[in-house]
Amino acid sequence: MQIRIEKDLLGEKEIDNSSYFGINTKRALENFNLGGKTVNLNLIKEIALIKKAAAIVNEDLKELPEDKAEAIIKASEEVMEGNFNDQFFLSAFQGGAGTSTNMNVNEVIANRAIEILGGKKGDYNLVHPLNDVNMSQSTNDVYPTALRISAIRSIRRLSSCLADLQEELQVKENEFSDIIKLGRTQLMDALPMMVGQGFGAYAKAIARDRWRIYKVEERLREVNIGGTAIGTGLNATNKFIYEITDVLQDLTGLGIARSDYPMDVTQNCDIFVEVSGLLKSLAVNLLKISNDLRILNSGPVGGIGEIILPKVQSGSTIMPGKVNPVIAEMTAQVSIRVISNDTAITMASSSGQLELNAFTPLIAECLLESLELLEKTVIIFREKCIKGIKVNEENCRKNLEASTALATALVHYIGYDKAGKLAEKALKEHKTIREILYEEEVLPREKIDEIINPYQLTKPGIPGI
Incomplete structure (x- = not known):
């Protein structure tokens, strides 16, 4: 050597x-x-x-x-x-x-x-x-400028991926628009809903994330290149300071703008906290959606089993035939990582002193990791999970009919207390609400069928009117 x-x-x-x-x-x-x-x-x-x-x-x-x-x-x-x-x-x-x-x-x-x-x-x-x-440069203007450019490029890719995910969720919203199931609050039986309505709610959440992340690019365009060590521009001429921003615009194709106060951009990292906060919001929604899908997919015998996630790999080294919701699990884990990165970015950004933040490398690592992980995860989640979801209509109907949630439709006619007693009786005798109503002859049978028609219960208004 x-x-x-x-x-x-x-x-x-x-x-x-x-x-x-x-x-x-x-x-x-x-x-x-x-x-x-x-x-x-x-x-x-x-x-x-x-x-x-x-x-x-x-x-x-x-x-x-x-x-x-x-x-x-x-x-x-x-x-x-x-x-x-x-x-x-x-x-x-x-x-x-x-x-x-x-x-x-x-x-x-x-x-x-x-x-x-x-x-x-x-x-x-x-x-x-x-x-x-x-x-004519310093680490203190080069490094944050490079970080902002890199983040903008990643944000554009992530925003595009989120648009695709939103579209795929809307496809599922339409595909499952006429399949009814039991809704749940606090993991307990609630009111009927269409399977498609659930996916529509997911699509709305992702749409908000896409728009927020798309818009935050504007906050990253202001750069301090030419500010040199602390933002005063020492050892860089005015001609260099103005011209390099123009050159960067040409080379990147991005709307890079020279900061009118480079010292601010040099010492303050709050913009990265803002960006990370929006990535955290996306992670929260992805975590919620992925966990919902895991719950609804649970089973196939001992769980809810109302949706069927795509099978992508064997799930156990000891239990033959077991298949786990690994794509949803991966999505959840990435979401947790992004949330933890946000905490690191928050602490690092608030730890700068005077004219510089010495913890910019940690901010850069966490922010770029979050952006890259989310971009790849959203693509995989859409392609290997959302796109292939199926609905077990039989389980959806069975769970809905067996639930006492339909008693809610009776409140307008017989009051909350009496409806509650009928629901309690149905549970105790292992019967459906419909069967109890028929037996008790609370209302004419035709009216009962009209009131507790599950399809009417997924819309605004009072059922049976």
């Missing part, structure tokens, strides 16, 4: 010469040797995008020679394309407000640019990670 020696203000380090990262990354690897979660590659690619934009602007402003700028631009594009993914494996949990990640990108781009110019890795006289690649 060939090595090269790199120096910094703390001393020297040996670097494997095949590596594109340098001494700053090497120290970070040693300092944050946690294993497991590494920095999100989508964040890395957006940081590289910012390096490309900065090089374009600095070349235009004559701050970088054309050959050096073009080499940095080419190297940045290669990082964005994923050609150097194996060079980015720092822990997602790192001190320094993301400085190590920014330096990792600076060093990889610098060493690749050196190669493009015909030099050897580590010869920073050709292209310097800080003087050239990081020119």
